[in-house]
Structures are given as C-alpha cells and as structure tokens.
Amino acid sequence: MTEDTNEAEVSAFLHELVADAVGPGVTPRSGQSALARDMAGRPRVAGEAPTGVGKSFAALANAAVNARHGRRTLISTESLSLQSQIMNKDAPAAQATDARLRDDGSSFSIAVLKGWSNFVCLAKAIASAREAVGTPFAGKVGAEEIPELLGRLGRATGAVTVEDVDYDASEIVPALRWALDGASDTGDRADCSVPMSRGQFRHLSISSEECARTKCPLFDMCYPQAAKNAVAEADVIVTNHSVLAVQAAKAIPVILGNANVGQIDQVIVDEAHALPQTVRSQGQEEVSARRVRSLMRSAKRLVAPGSGTRVDRWFAEGKRLAEALQTTCSSWLDSRQNNDGAFVQDDLPLDSVREQLEGWAGTLIGLIDPLEKIAAAGHDMKGVQSARHIRSAVTHFTHAIEQVAEHRGGVARWVEQVRFRDGTEMPAMQSAPVSVSGMMATNLWEFEGGEENDPILPPERIDLISGTLQKSIGQEAGLDVGWSEYESPFDEAYGESLLFVPKFTAEQADQIADPGYKGRWRFSTQKHRDVAARMTVDLVGACSGGGIILSANSANGREYARRLRQAYPQRTILDQWSGAGVQELVSEWRDDQQAILIGTKSMMTGVDGPGRTCELVIIDRPARAQRNPVDEARVQLIYERTGDRWGADRYVYVADAAILLEQALGRLIRSTDDIGVAAILDCRLTKTSVVSYPTPTRNLYLHAARRFTQKTTSLGKALDLLGRMGGGRAAA
Template sequence: MDYVVVDIETTGLDPVVDDIVEIGAVRLVDGEIVDRYQTFVRPSRPIPPDIEELTGISMAMVEQAPGLTDVIPALLAFMGEMPMVAHNLAFDRAFLQRKCEQAGYSLASGDGICTLNLGRVLAPRLHSHRLEYLTRRLAIAQTSAHRALADAEATAKLFVRMAEKAQKLPISVLERLTQMAALYSPATAEWFQAVMQSVKTNAVSEHDNIVERDGLAFTRPSAEGNANLRVPSSPLEALRVEEIADRARALLGPGGLLSQILDGYEPRKGQLEMLEKVSQALAEGKHALVEAGTGTGKSMAYLVPAAMYAVTRGEPVVVSTHTIALQDQIERRDFPTLQRLFGGTLRLAVQKGRRNYVCLRKVRTESSLVTFVSPQNEIESLMSLLVWLTETKDGTRENLSASSVPSNIWSRVQSETESCINKRCPFFHPCYYFRAKTAAQDAHVVVTNHSLLMSDLKADHRVLPKYSALVVDEAHHLEEQATSHLGSEVHSAQLAAFAHRLTRDRGKHGLLPELANRLAESHTTPLGIVEKLQLASEWVEVVQQAVDAAFAQVGSLVPEGKSEFRLTAEWLETDAYRGFVRALEEAEVPLVGLERLRQTLQELAKGAATDDEAGRIVDAAGFLGTWLDSVRLLASTVEELAGMVTWVERRGTMRPRWSVHKAPIDVAETLQKALFDPLDRVILTSATLSVRGSFDYVTRQLGLTAAASAGNLLSASVASPFHYGTQARLCVPSDVPELAKMAAEEAALWLGDSLLQLARVSRGRLLALFTSHQMLKETAHVLRHPLRQAGMQLFAQDVDGSRASILEAFRNQPESVMFGAQSFWEGIDLPGDQLTTLVIVRLPFAPPTHPVTQARHEKIEQTGGSPFWASSLPEAVVRFRQGFGRLIRTRQDKGVVVVYDKRLVTQRYGSAFVQSLPGIRPIVAPERDILTQIEAFLGSSSATDKHIRSARQSS
C-alpha cells in the first residue's frame, strides 16, 4: 500500500494561535520514496527564539515564502487520497486540520498511522521513541533533525523499518495486533494486515525461540547452563572451607587459570588483598567490611571465593546489589568467566521481586478484554506487551520501556502472590517468575537486589532460597533500603487506580462488574454471588470516597509551599485527625462486607468450572485484597509506633496527590537481629564505606557494633590501582560566590557562565552534579543557548529526557555537557575521553528537614551526640566520594573535578571530604587561574577566547 509521510515545523504547540513555518512530505510507494514536497510558510507572527534555535529557521528564511492559503492547496494535491503517516500524528494532523480550515479547505479522513505509537508497540525495549533516538538506534540516516523534509524522510525510513521488524513476529501475534489496532485505527489495522499477508506469502522461517500456548506467544525457557562456556572437566577437586583462600588465590594470582583463559588479564594487588579478606570471613564464619576502590576488580574478588564456598557447603551464596547495572555486569560479564574457571559446573540465577515479573495469564486476559471504548493508549500498551513477550528473556520490567507500557498498565499484568492460581494456570510451567524461582533454588550463586533482600528479612526469609553466606555489594545503600522496606507507605493515586480497576463507569466496567457478568452466564455459580459482586461495586465507591476524604484531612496539615509534614503525637489532638478517623469509620461497614467477599471469591476459585474462570476470580480477589490491605494500612500508618517516624507528602499543586509514610528511625538494631545475628557470614563491600579511613560510621549505621565488639567483624580498605595524584585534579575556585545565599535565577546566571567557560576549555565532556533539581533546571535554561552557539549540546536530567536516555545521548556526543541530580552521583561509567571534567555544584549534604533525618538527629541529640558530626557529615562524605568516583574509571583516564563550594577548604569539616580522597589535594585559586591550569592539564588544543581568560569581577 502507498502512503504519504508528512512533517511540519511550527512556532509553538497550539494549533489555534501558532503557525506552520515549514512543511515536508514524501510519497512512499512499495517502501521506496518516489516524490518529495517541501516549502516554507510565511507565519503571521515572529518565530520565537527557541524555535529558531531548535530548527535553524529564521524570519529571513520565511519572509518571502508563500502564505498559508497558497500552500494548503499544493500540499493537499501532493497528499492525494493516500493515508497519512507522521511521527506524532495527532500533533501534525491537528495543526494541518486547523490550518486547512483557516484556508477554506478540509483534510481527508482523520485516520492515519503514527510511527511514534508504532515504535512503542514494535520496539518496546527501547527507553525512548523520539524520532532522533529511533533513527540513531536503528541506524537510519537523517540529514538534519527538526527540519520538515529531513524529518519526513527519516519518518518514512522508520516506517519501512517497522514493517521489517513486524515481519519477524509470529502470525498469531500479527493477527492479534491487527484485531486490536482495528479498535482505534483502521489504517493501522490495514497496515498490520498487509504485513501479515507478506509474512504468509514469503513463508518466513520458524520461530524456534518462541512458544505458542493458549493464544499467547512468548519466549521459550532457556536451557540449563551455557554449552559454549563449558570445558571438558572441572579444575577444582573437592575442598574444605579452610582451603578456599589458597585455591582462590591460585585461580586469580600470577600464572593462575584466569590469566590463561582471559586475554590481557593481569593479577591486581588490591583484588588479591580483597580475595584474602573475603576468603577469611567465609572460612572463619565472620562478617567483613571491605572497601575496594574503583578498578580493583572487586566483583571477581568476592565471586570466586563465594562460589567455592557454595560448592563446598552445597547451598547458595546470595549476592545483593543496589543497581541493575551491577546485576547485569555479574550475570553477563563476570559469570561467563566464573563458568570457565569452574569447568562449566557453576550455576547462577538472578532473582528479583515478584512484581518485577510479568504474568502471562494476565496479559492474555487483559488483551482479550479491550473493546472499542478502551482508551487507545491502553490498547497500544497491551499490543506492546504482546510484542515484548516474543523478545524478553526473563520477563522482567527492567527490559520493558515505560514509554511503551506505563506503570498503571504494568500493575495490571505483574505477577503477584494474591492473584496467582499456581498449577491451575495454563502458563504455570513457562511462568517467568517460577522459572527464576526454580533456577534460584538450584543455583550456587543467587544475584538479587537490596530491595528483595530486605523483603526477605521482612518475610522471615521466605522469599529467597535458604542461604548461610551473603555478599552485599554497593553496601553504602543498605541503610536507605532498609529504611524504605522495613517501613510502609500508602499513596492516594495508587488506591484510586486500584478502585478504578475494580469498578468504574458506575459499575458498568471493571474487574468486579466483568466477573459478575461472566458468572451470571455460568450454570455452576452459587446463588447470590452475582448480587454480592454488584453490591461490591457500590461498596468500593463508598470506601474510595472515604479514603479520598481521609487523605484530604491528613494532607491539609502540609504547609503551603512545602511537600511534606511529619506526624507526631500532637497530630492526634487536631481537627484533621478527628476528620481522618470519621472518614474511615464511615467506610467500616462496606469494608467488612468487601473483606467477606474477598474470602468468598478465594473459596469460589477453588471450585471454578475452568482454569480461565478460576484465573478471573482470583484476579478480582487479588486486586480487591491488595486495595483493602492498602486501605487498612492507611488507617494503621498514622498510629504512633515506638521507634518509627511517620509523615505525609504532597505531590502536585492543582490536583495534589497524597501519600503517608512510616519508616524506622534506626535500622541498626533491626539489621543486627534480622541479618547479622542469624547469619555467620555477611560480606559488605563498596568503593565508599569509610570516612577518613575509619569504618566507625558504617559499623554504627548498619548494626555491626556488637559483631565488632565480639571480634566477629573483619575490615579492610583496599586501595585503587589508579594514581589519582597524577590522573586527577581537584579544583576549588576561590572567587566563587555563595550560591546557597543567592536566588535560584541569580545563581543560575553565574553558574551558567562559569560552566560555559569550563565546557569550552574541556571541549565538552563535562558532567555537572547538582543537589537541587530547581537549580539544575534554572541553569539548563541559562546555559542551553550559549552552549549551542559554541557548538555543544546540553543534556539535562528530566529536562531533555530520563537518566538512561541522556546518558546514551552524551556517550554518542561526548563533546557536550550533561546535568545530573541525585541518581547521577553514582552508577555512571564514562571511561576515557567520554568524561574529563566533573563539576560538583554543592557538597551533597542531605536536607535536614526530611522527617526521617529530623527523627534520627533528635535521637542522636538525646544521647548527647552531634547530629552533624555523627550523621550529616559522614553521609555527605560518602556521597561526595561516590560523585568523585565518576571521573577516573581506568588507569588511562585523566580529568579534573571542580567544586563550586568553598566550604571544602574554608570550613573545618571540609578536611573530612579531602582526607577521604586517595592521594589528592585541592587546588585553590581564582577562577581564571583554575581555567588556565585545567586547560594545561587536559592538554586542550582548542584556542580559548578573551572571554575565557578574562577574570570575572563578581563574587
């Protein structure tokens, strides 16, 4: 089928008041571009500066262009009767429709094909679906972004590539996609139909890696092990725990097996030191704190002895990480090497929280329930899931784009204990969650995350396989994860979404009405069940109204201009508390009725006529139960509990969303009793555990004081192999103003100018770390245009995209600048020339106003301590060291760290930050001298202008 692909450039986003300034279009016949159309359009108002900067279209270029009334007839003639294709069709079509009406014409049928939506459906693993990103990821040539004809051509090529991708799908999936697309776009359905016909005609090869069952296609469970990594026999004989250190050293040391099987491997002193300490802890049954600097190879230093211990003891060792990146590194890079060291006999499993896995039965059910009244984005999200199931290896949310499947849709298809029908499920054996759980039970090494580790502690060790040894990597995050998971939280938006899922449209739609309709048609349904389900829809609405009122009461305590408020005993005497209690009391009768219905449904599912019916009953009972538990949790959360801190948060202003949180004030005692006392061997490691060379802070923080007193805690600090004294420079401009005392706009002006100078000297390759999102956004606004004039791009977190998307863009265009907030202070790996200049805008002290921080500081004060010296400072030092660690990632790296916070050198506590850095001392000088030294150190060949070399007078 033939199509016309259209793109427009406009003066803004509103088709009523804004104008089109350029139109580009191409005719696509049999997948080939056969004709092109391009014209500027004379606007009725000036082109805004930001649009001119984005597109490169100036007023001089359009002053002599034809007007709208001349352009529209020519465009419509070029388009003819062909279906329209565009990237973000709704935007382009709305503009063209409005302008056609203004010119006295009408645009053909409102249907067409949107490659943005098509990309979300057919490329569900890509974290962005913007045109520039898709063309880059799919290697589609694009001559000039944000110019109409170039974008139209790129869209046409993307459209063809999407057809090629769709042709690789099984026929059954294409059939289902065609049916679902027909619910919102006949043109899109016709396109899928044409793709399917092409597949049938060309007899595409079989899909050996895909299983089709009960109307669903999904990836085949992988075979055990990895044959290409196996070696004929194991080099390890049976050994005793006491021999682990010697055997591990023999593998990783000079002349060891690792140097024989891994090209370029050289034994590292620090790695062997860490290996000795981990082996000692495992052999002697002790805990260990091991700080290992970047580049020591710490993952292999603990994985080798841990695997040996697991093989020797016959039970798994659990390795817990904070980031997905480290999990992936262990699974994809380190484990294949371990396999070769162990002769292919080692088994590793990655286990995540259950709700990270998709439920195949729910996907089938949800995709079968969509109708013409279902929202288009909901239908497309379910289509994305059907495609994703043919690609995902493990069925986890981490490799599924939130752009394709947002959280509200994922919550409807995630695996959950409450809605699992176990062996009655037609997808029980291939279930992704049970695949992972079975693999973990049979593994030597189980890799998980801190979140699931805490859930396991909270569930009395019923989540993870039984283990006696644990390695906690990225251990500096353990306290915050314990704080989060050993408490509770209830969100108003989440409860409203669950209620909406249960019943909506006055009981016409939702899980409860749909189940009532289905059971009404069954001859085996017990008497009265349908009526109870119909009444339950009314009860849900009553309870949700009470919940909304209760949230509004507790939310009224949050002061204007603030986002959170701590609930103490005093709040029990307020009118807000009395209103909160009254609201929930009014819902008590329907709550009791709904609780009984949940139990009734659970019993009814056991005798369901079919597995499908059982699944739908369990789904309704599970969603209902989760919602009811959350309502009960809301009521209990505000009760005073010893050792806990409770607070309410507000998000948004026009339509505020409320949440109530409870967290332990001190997790040390809990971790000691639940983790360090029951287990003999817990190894905690990170690049940042010590402060000024001491482990006292982390020992107190994590509940290891008793173990240390009993002689059951080993510790070691392993130096990085990098030579920071020669590879890095730490610079503090002495004439930097006190940014914290300036208004955000004023501070951003100063900061933007200084960062521009730094970026010119370093030719981009600059990452600025912020502690304030507002400051980040203000500075990005100031700096973007000057950077573009200097030939550099700016990628600002949550302004230009997500963390992952701007990080990828920065890697592809290193001669640019990247702004990051909290999540950028660690887990960013940009070796070599990708990053040469790191800016720390302010020392990373946590806000002292957060309720948890307040409560912990109060407890320290009650014992006569100083909250600043005992908590705030050590925490900030660890954070600072993490940020500093983003710069030097290999022995060949070279770079500078610029700190715009003079407290580093003017305050007594500043020495704690400096002394925690390995072999590096700050250079304190006026900014112009700092720039000169940076240019000399980096060896920049670019000429610097007078602006760079001139001293600024402001301070």
C-alpha cells in the same frame, strides 16, 4: 576447611580468573586480592573498594570456591546495570575458569532471584488476550487455546480494551503475542524485545500474593515458578537490594531462611551504601484518598457498582471516606506547615476516620469471599487472581493505617503534598522506619527458617562492599563489623589530576557572602550561583575535551546551562531539563568528546564517559538533602542517644552528602589512563576562606576528595592544566 585454606583457594582461583579474562600473565590488582582474601577469611567485612578494584571478580572467586565445597552464595546489587554485568559478563568468565580447573569440566550454577511480577503469568496473559479479541469470559484457561488466540491477535486492528484500559491494537497486541508465543523462553520482562511499558506488562503478570500455585491449570508452564526452581538449585544467587529490603522491612522470609530457596552460607552485598535507605523506602506506607480510590478500583475486578445493595453501599461509603480523608489530610497539612509536616508523639491523625476505614476494608473481604469460591470452583483463574489481589490490597491498606495512626518507636510519621506519576497532587499521610539496623539484624542476618528437624541457619559470612561506603555502615545495617578501605588501581591517575576549590579572603567577602550577626559573614546561595557560573564558564572554555557539571539543585543547573550556551554557542551543551531522557543525553554526550553534560543528583552516579569525554568534573557544592521528616527523625534518634545535636546532624545529612560527593568526583577517573580537573566550587571547604564549614563537616567533605593528592585554590592553575592537556593532545 580452615579459614587459611579457604583464603588460599580463593586467591588461587582469582589469579586464574584474572589471567583467563584479561590476558596471560595479568595478575589481580592488590586491592582486589586483599578484598577477596578478607571475604574468604573473615566472617564480617565492610569494605570500601573504589571503582576499578574489581569487586565482582573478588565476589565470584569466593562464590566459585564456596560451590566446590557445597556452600551457596547470595550476591545483591542496587543497580540493574551491575546485576546485568555480573550475569552477562563476569559470571560467565568465572564459570569458564571454574570449568577449566575442574576435572569433570563442570562449573558452578547461577540464577537471578526476581520478584514474581517480573515474569509473565500465562493464565493472566490468556485472560488479557481474550479481552483484547472480545471473548473475556471463555471459562477455564488452557494451553490448547493459545494457537487460536495468537491467530486472532494477529488479525486484531483498531481499538481494543484490556482490564478497562483502552489501547490501539498496535500498542498492546505485540506484547500479548510475545507473552503467549514463548515469551523468550523465560517469561522475564527483561528478556522481551517488544517495546512495552510497565503498565502494559501488568496485563501479563501478577504478584506472588495473587498466584494460585498448584491450583492453577497452567502451573506446569509457570515462568515465575520455573525461575524460583532455578534459584533453589543454584550455587550462586544474584538479586537486588529491594528483595533484601522487603524481607528486612516486612519480616517476610523472601530469601534468607526461606525453605524453598534453601541454605545461604555467604551473603555479599555490593553497592552496600544504599541498602539501609532501600530498607527505609520499602518500609514506607501511605494513607490517602488515593489509596481508598485505588482499593475501590481493585474491588471492581470482582464486584461492580449496581450488582447489589451491599455492594452499592460499600462503594458509596468508600467515596465518602475518600472525601473525608482528603479533608483530614489537608487539615493536618495546614497545621504542620512549620514542622516539615512531621507528626509529634501525641498526634492521632486518623482518630476521626480510622475505625471507619478499617471496617470498610473488612467489609470488602466479606463481599469477595463467596465470589472467590465460585471462581475457584469454575476454574476461573482471572477471578481467583482478582480475589487474591484484593485480599493483598486490603492487607497492605490496613497495615498502612496501623503505621500512620499512632506513634511507634523508630517510625517517622508525617503529612505532605504528594505529586503522583500522572501529574496530580494531593495531601497524604506517610510513615517510614527511621533506624533500620534492628530490623536488618533480626529479619536478615540473624533470621532462622525451615523446620525444626531441618533448620535453615543464618549465613556464616556477610560482606558489605561498595565503591563509596560510609564508615557507619555496620551500625546502620545492624552488623558488628569494622570499616576497611582497599587500594584503588586509579591512585596514580588521581595523583596526576587536580582538585580545584576556590578561596575567598576577607577582602573578597562581598562576592560570596552577606553581612551577618555580629559582623560575621553569611554564605549567600544567590551570590554563590553567580560566582560558580562565572568560574564554570572559564573552566569549560579552557577544556578542549568534554565534561560534566553537577549542581546541587535544578535552579543552579539551569543557570549554568544558560550561561554556557551564551558563552559558547557552537559547543554542544546538554542538560537534563531539555526533555530528553537521561540515557539519551548520556549517549549523545559520549558521542561528542567536546560536549558538556549538566545535571543534578541523578547524574552523580552511574554516568561514565571514557577518556576525553570527561576531562572536567564541576560540582558547585555538596548536595545536602533538604530537611525532611525521615532524616529529621534519624537526627533526633541519634541526638537522644548522644546528646550532640550538631553531631547527629552531621551523621545524617553531611555524611549522606559526602557519600554523594565522592561518587560525583568519581565521574572523572574511570580508568588508569584518565586524567583531568575536578572542581568543587564551594569556598567553605577551605579553612581560611571568609566563610567556612565547621571543621568536622569540612573534614567529612574533604575525605570524599582524599584521592586527589594535587589540590589548589588557584583558578589559574586549574585553567593552566586544562590548557596543557589540550595542547599536549593536539601535539600528539
């Protein structure tokens, strides 16, 4: 089939889909049509398709046509909310259109690829239920004991213990009963209606490395295997970026080139701006006393202190090594305080303990080998899973040591004080890949799998799309592709809205800046906070609808919240430091059309308020990340290639902040009917202010605000528009 034919088929399907889903006579938006055609006709696409374009329908039109011709499609998203939208809303609509257009009434099949640990393992659930009812060592697991376990769980009261964790029966029994009584037919945690924490779900699930596969007596009832089989048969596979990132960072063919998954012909990465950072995160490793103690806890699943001289020696050595490693980390942290904790090329931070750590981890494998064989012979699935878990933990631990111990090209290494989920802090050595383009190219886009006589080839078409997409995405993601921009359906709404950026003249310099070198003025963050707070109070006072205030840091956000509550005691002011969860705050904000929501970076994406709920968006200044070892290593790598230190800094820090700024501004316009005022309270964005960003930096930030055609440096004009908006609605 020619590219022109494919484009025509996709375009025709998209027209039918939009008419079916939206209404008769409704046609695709121009940006949506252009995106769908490019995805069908070009082998590589990197496109910024703003909110409202309809990226999901464009992607699904391509997927539906692919399926008709025996081709398979992979769609990856960053957020679970978009994945849910595709699976529960957009894909069913596309399947209905597909079925209507086919002679036999069939449609393409679709499945979600998730990690193994997202599903119930029946063997693990039975073992955990046995512990909860007081019979942990009941031999071989089998489906025939489930009815009895359900009955005993129903009568369980008081304190119960599962995997050495103490619970009240009311906390854990509902989860155990759900897992054993059908598990919503899928075994997927996402389908569970029973309240359950991530920690509780660990009693019901295992990782892929722990699974005994066909050796498990419950293999025929395996939920993750059933999900995997569905993926292997599906025309369209939906997954999230973490799956692609694991394959890229760890060179494990999780999906592309995987013989069980099969051939993938087109990869569509939505929210693609986040994929390189997700790969860096998946490749991050840690060596710390916490990791040593975690391995000791894992070992206790099979070998307990007091069970033998070798075992006792191993635990004693682990305790000693944890203390030695803590001392080593603390010493390196003290010596690197003025260097962001980063190690230099000649540093060997684990030189004094590396051999001992690796030998100690290897000894654990020797301890569990015979126990794993005994467990397998006795059909003790909990023992087999525990042994596999320990092997995996040792592998990850020794790999982390390897990455941190000595310099490797393209890998950042550093030491920092880490705060863990339980509130404890300790120094830890870390490593992470810096430039991920090479590993993404090699391990994703160019990876070949399968057998010699039945190869699985790399995907023919790859599309990187997002509502906000950096122009450097091709280079960052290891693809030779140009950057494209697609028309926004909200351009008219942006044209009717207003962007306010203040300007400070030389006569006003002391309000925003401090005297600097050779008579130049230096931007003052303290003075800026006060100015931004005063302007925020004025803007909110003029706004009769609701709004959102996004601050570069927590200290600023708290001050804005304090000033607003003081100025408007009768108005609902919500902030992320109140102790409430983000979803709870957003829900309360949406319910009150005059409420003001205040937050930092976490609220710059994924927070939407319809209509009057969000008539005002205030951003105090671009949220540039603090200097950190990984980004500094990225800057250094670019500097070595280009010789331009300032350009390298812009490429990393400013470009990342500009993407976040564009996403934050996008909170204002979420439909064609929206109108409002966006304010960036940073005078450095105006060229003629007494303090201003360098031109290349300023241009990057202003590019993020390019959709606003009406701009002003007059606070009065912004206040006037807000007032007229309120008056117009009151008259209506």
